[in-house]
Structures are given as structure tokens and as C-alpha cells.
Amino acid sequence: MTRIAVLEFLIHLLIFFLGAGIGSFLNVVIYRLPLGISVNNPKRSFCPQCKKQIPWFQNLPLISWLSLRGKCAACKSPIPFRYFFVELLTGCIFYAIFIKFRGSWDYRLDWGDMVILYWIFAALLIAGTFIDIDHYILPHEITFGGLAVGLIGSWIEPQLMGEFIRSRGLVASLAGACIGATLIWVIIQLGKMAFGRIKRKFQSPEAWTISQPKEDEPPLFEIAKESFTWHDIFFRPSDRLVMTCTELKVNETSYGPCQLELRENAMKIRPESGAEVQHTTLEDIKKLEGQATQVLIPREAMGYGDIYLLAMIGSFLGWQAVLFTVVAASVLGSIIGVVPRLFGKTEWSSKIPFGPYLAGGAMIWLFYGPQLVEWYMNRLVVREILDV
Template identity: 55%
Template sequence: MRFQILNTLLHILAFYMGAGIGSFLNVVIYRLPLGISVNNPKRSFCPSCKYKIPMWQNIPLLSWLLLRGKCANCGGKISIRYFMVELLTGVMFYLVFLKVSGDYSATNPWPLIRLWGPQVLCLWVFMSLLISGTFIDIDHFILPHSITIGGAVVGVLSSWWVPALVGQETHTNGLLASLASAALGLGGLWLVVELGKLAFGRKKFVFAKEESWEVTQPDENEPPVVVFGEHKYDWADLFMRATDRMVVACNELQVNERSFGTVTAELWMEKLKVREGANLEEFPLEGVTKLRAKTTQVVIPREAMGFGDVLFLMMIGAFTGWQSVLFTILAASVLGTVFAVIHRVTGKAEWGAKIPFGPYLAMGAVLWVFYGPQFVEWYVSKTMWR
């Protein structure tokens, strides 16, 4: 009887600990992309009135329900996503706990915790990184290095501590397998990005009437931005490698104090090329202080996916091994295709296009943790039978 009570409490604790971590992940998801410290201020605050929420109004899951999704101070709406992140994290923590710990209800659980406890803790950290990265990517189309690169470092250390994460039995083999898997994740998806860049690496804008095109640098401590028509791009979103270029068909072009007529301007990461017929003139960007034009067509470089996705898969490989890397790429691609078809059929194609690839990678990784090895075993058995 005593063990059954302890067992029940342990199940409740696993879920509600996840919900509590989910509350912290909400802080990470909101603050990290904005450059706000996750530790200062220490307490959560209302996004509307900045009221610091006291502890008794910040109970995971319950507070949102009791306050009906509103701030107790100003009555401002608190998004249901805060509740959903807490619930999702709680569910993921509980499912990890069930999968790793197995059925021990008839025995004393505490000696067994020493066997599966470290693996549960490592997978809890992994799930937290996946959830944080997913919602940050959805909101801001970025995957912060603190999650991807920092997560990869944690993944390597976790695989050394718990070699079973990457299918190994010794600490040394766990470390080596994790490093190799991280390298496979980095290199494999990087290759996909590069091939995608070659196949789909440009996006053309054609305007019915002349639009202004300009490169400005509002803050001298920040990279330049490119503005044309209703579009605005940060420099890093356009130029990730030396071979990236923007091509602008100019009816008028001004470079510093010089003016050109009908020319083609090619903007590269470190230079500007101006083509007028057979003539070509090149300007180093360091010496360009004014760059504007009138245009009817702009072609920009475009990524098949962001480099943050590459680093995200590196982190996934560090935690879960090389087979997981291959499975995650395949699963993410299938999931992305399925969701795209659903959105198109339901008339939500534009909304579906706004979902970046990072969440699909996260879903693929979650599928691997719970079903991946069984799927591989089933697939191999079917293939060998044929």
C-alpha cells in the first residue's frame, strides 16, 4: 500500500514538475529573442502592464484557469499559449517518465530510480530545448545559439553521462557517438540547405510600377537593412555566404554622389557591382554611404531553410544518436509535406507557409524518442523479409 501511494505521487510529480518547467519555458520563449535576461527580473510579469506576478498567482496551469486568462492587475489578456506550453511540457515530461521507468508499481521504486533517473533527467532537458526552440522559431523565425549550440554541448555531456541515449554502453562510446551524431546532423542538413539553395535559392519580386529600393543603416552598431516597396530585410537574412547576391533592375541608381541611369545592380555581402551594357563597375561596400534606386524588379537570395535549423539538428543528434538524425530529417520532411497539403486543402496555405522548419524537426525528434527505434526495427524486419 505504501509503495502504491509513493508510485501515485511519483506519477503526479513527474507531470506537475513538467508543468512547472513549462512555466519557466514561457519566460525563455518570451524573453530570449528580445534580449531580456531570463533571471532579471526574477519574477514573471504581465506583457501588457509589466506587473510582477506574485508566486500565488503564478501556479502552473491553475493560475491561468482561475484568472480566466487575464492579468489580475490590469485585466489584460494572457494568451492561452502560456497555458498550452505548461500543459505540453507536463505531458512530455510524464510520457518520458512512463517510457523510461516502465512498470514498477508492485515494487519499491526508489532503488530503480538510480537506474533510470539520469536518463529521465536528460530527456527532460532535451524536451525543454525542443519546446523552447519550437515556439521561438514560430514567433521570430530564429533558433537562438543558446538553445542550438548550447543544447548540443549539453547533449554531448548527457550522452557521456547516460550512454544509452545514443545506444551505447560505456561513457567513452557515448561521448564519441554523440559527437559523431552531432557532426552528422550538422553536415547532413547543411548539405540539404546548400542543395536547396542551388535549386530554390532565389525569389523574384516584380512591381507594376516603380518602387524605391534602398540600403540603410539606422544604427551604426547594427548591420544594414534593405528596404524596397513594402519589404524590409535584415542584412543577415539576405547574405549568409559570400556567394549570395541581390539583383536589382534599376531605372535610376545613386551610389554616394554618383548617379546612373538604366543599370543592373548586384549587391553582394561585401561589394556592389553595377552593370551598364557591357560595362561593369565595382564598389567596395565599406566606402558606400548612400545607396538607393528606383526599380521594377528585385531578385533576392533565399534559403531552403535557415542555418539555425542545421544547428538544431546538430543538437538533436548530440542527444539521441545518428539514427535519430536520419529519422528526424525524414519525419520532419513528411510532416511538413502533410501539413502543407492540409493547409492548402483547407484554404490556409498562406498560414501554413509561415511555419518554419524547426517545429517539424522537433516533432520528428519527439517521434524518435517514443517510437523511432521500434519503427526502425519494424522497417528492417520487413525489408529483410523481402
């Protein structure tokens, strides 16, 4: 093996472990950012269970998880496999981006800007995906921060948009972001019209409760063996949870048949007796429960975080990628929705928000999108020719 071959092998190995190291940092972001914990303080990673800081020699990407057999060295509590998976996934994606976009190997860094920008893009998508899966949110630090990087990056490296002039690269990036945001906004509005509420009627009154098991978590609404978090119910200021109650108990006060209307921070009670409607806030309510014969629950197929995510994707990949990403995300969602049903595990797919599918569609475009579009268009042309 020549020196050049050895050097290239070491470079490839370095790129993979660089990605794995970034994946280790992304695990910190995924855990801390939704909880409001600074990613810099404490600077060293710590065990979520015993809170003991992890020394550097036990925090090596991939190697430490394997050597510790997925357990904390201090308290022996399990370390989720996701930590290892994120490091492995990031390493593989970083390496794949390096291979695809570095160009011919000539020891120059003229490919460096493209690769680095796509590395940043991939890291943002990975962090956003796992945060969205865990918490059903897409933090602005990721979406807005990524949008800014995409716009600036398209000016620094206009080839990101397939352009050679910086101003045209920036305009194309801005157009991609605007088209992405507008497209998802339209889809969300159509989704509200078609699937904007869940209506349940019960033959006999069903018990329901609203409680907050943990102070740092949103309240939980439970009825007829179904449960919904406050974030599941209230997306917009206009959202209302409406129940026809046979009984209602607010703290120590009991009501007879009435209609209960709940907003995110307020409540209305309309007794059937025709008494005056009572208004109250939810701040002083410790106990809220009752029996209901009908419930109307607002819901959202997608959150507004998806608007910002697709805008970010458009700023990095352009408007064509936005259209492809939405279609690919829908296909991915359909596949992942159907496969678990075949094994009787419908709850697996129902717990995945749309953000990860958008991220998956964007990564498919990054590596294979134009080729897939060309293949599909060629098949359409062939089919038209055969039909003629």
C-alpha cells in the same frame, strides 16, 4: 486504494506539474533570450505590455492562466494562449518520458539519469521550437549548450547511446553529432543550388522600399505586395539583392535607370549611362526606394542554426536517430504544408521554419522511432517475398 497506489498517483501528478513548471520557465526563455534579456534579471516574470512584475500566486503553471482567463491582472491585456500551451505541452512530454523510460517502479532512482537527460533534451527542443517560430533563429545557448549536455550525458549515462561503457557512449554521441551536422550541411548546400534565389520580372515598373519601422527589428524590403526581412534575404556574406531600377532614390539623391546591388551592409549603384560605379555603406542611409522591372532575391531553405540543432539531436539520440529525424521532419513539413492549403491558408505553413519539424521528428524517434523503423523494414521484407 492502498498507500502504495496513492503514493504512485501523487508521484505521477508531481511529475506532470514539474514539467508544467519547467514549461513556465521555458516561456521566460522563449520571450527573453531572443531579445537579449537575462532570464535571471528581473527574477520575477513580468507582463510584456505593462511591464509590471507578476506575484507568485498569479504565476502558477496552468492554473493562473485559467483563473485569470488569459488576461494580465494589472492591465487586462491578453496573455497569449501559447503560454498556457507551452506549460501543458512540457508537462505532458515530461510525464510521457517518465512513463516510458523510468523502468519498473521499485522506488529506486536507477532510471533517474536517463529520464533527467531526456527531460533536458525535450526542454531544449521546446524552447528552440517556439523561438524559431517567432524569430527564425536558433540561439547558440540552446543548440551549443544542448550539444555539450548531450556529449557529457552520454558519458555519464552511456545507455543513452545503447552502450554500457562510458567511452563508447561518448564516441557514439560525438559520431551522432558529426553525422547530424554534416547531413544538414549537405542538404543546405544542395538547397542553395536548387532553390538559392527568387527571380521576379515585372511588365511595368513596380515600386519598392527598404525601411526599418522599428529600431530593434531588422530592415524590411517590400516590392509588389511582397515583404522580406533582412534575415530572409541575407544568410551568407556572398548574398546579394540585385534590382534593375528605372528610378532610384537614396536619401535626397535621385538616380535614373541603373542596377542596384545590395549586400547586408553595403550597396553598389551601376547607372546605365556608363558612369563610374558608386559604392556606399548603409549606415547613413535613411531613405531607400525606387521603381524596378526585375529583382533577384537570395533565399535559404534552411538556416545554419539547423546544423547545430541536428548536431544536438545526434548527441542525445545517436546517428540512427539523425537519419530518421531528417526523413520524419520532411514528412511533417509536407503534411503541414498540404493541410493548410486545403483550407486556403497557405501562409500558415510558409511561416514555419524547418527547426520545429526537426524537433518534431526527434520527439517521434524518442518515443516510437525504432518501432516505426522495424515496422517499415518488415513491410519491405513482406513485399519482396510477395514479389518473388
